[in-house]
Amino acid sequence: xxxxxxxxxxxxxxxxxxxxxxxxxxxxxxxxxxxxxxxxxxxxxxxxxxxxxxxxxxxxxxxxxxxxxxxxxxxxxxxxxxxxxxxxxxxxxxxxxxxxxxxxxxxxxxxxxxxxxxxxxxxxxxxxxxxxxxxxxxxxxx
Ligand SMILES: [Zn+2]
Numbered sequence: 001x002x003x004x005x006x007x008x009x010x011x012x013x014x015x016x017x018x019x020x021x022x023x024x025x026x027x028x029x030x031x032x033x034x035x036x037x038x039x040x041x042x043x044x045x046x047x048x049x050x051x052x053x054x055x056x057x058x059x060x061x062x063x064x065x066x067x068x069x070x071x072x073x074x075x076x077x078x079x080x081x082x083x084x085x086x087x088x089x090x091x092x093x094x095x096x097x098x099x100x101x102x103x104x105x106x107x108x109x110x111x112x113x114x115x116x117x118x119x120x121x122x123x124x125x126x127x128x129x130x131x132x133x134x135x136x137x138x139x140x141x142x
Pocket of ligand 1: 109110112113130132134
């Protein structure tokens with residue numbers, strides 16, 4: 001009986017709440033990853049559709065997702081003006097970004113290792129660097 005009480009005590013208070021904490025943290029990371037992956041895949045779909053010369057852009061089932069709606073609206077306006085070579089370049093960048101999602105490196109600046117702000121990722125889903133590093137790289141190029 002004593003060992004039973006001890007077991008239930010162990011399973012009860014602290015270990016369980018610690019597990020709960022870890023589980024909820026994991027879920028947040030997984031949700032972020034899933035959202036990033038879906039956003040990138042949506043953009044990639046649009047780019048590939050444009051590359052194939054399809055007049056109609058595929059409709060996403062993501063109705064109700066403001067996040068994707070906004071991203072898609074911006075992307076559509078932008079894509080309409082891109083040439084085939086720019087579209088192919090964009091597709092490659094999006095695939096690279098998807099690979100970074102799989103590696104858990106998405107949203108982290110490849111130059112300084114800082115977290116890239118969600119706002120920037122929303123505007124530039126395939127961004128591999130933070131704004132500061134991007135500006136530094138562009139200055140170096142000129
Ligand atoms: Zn950086």
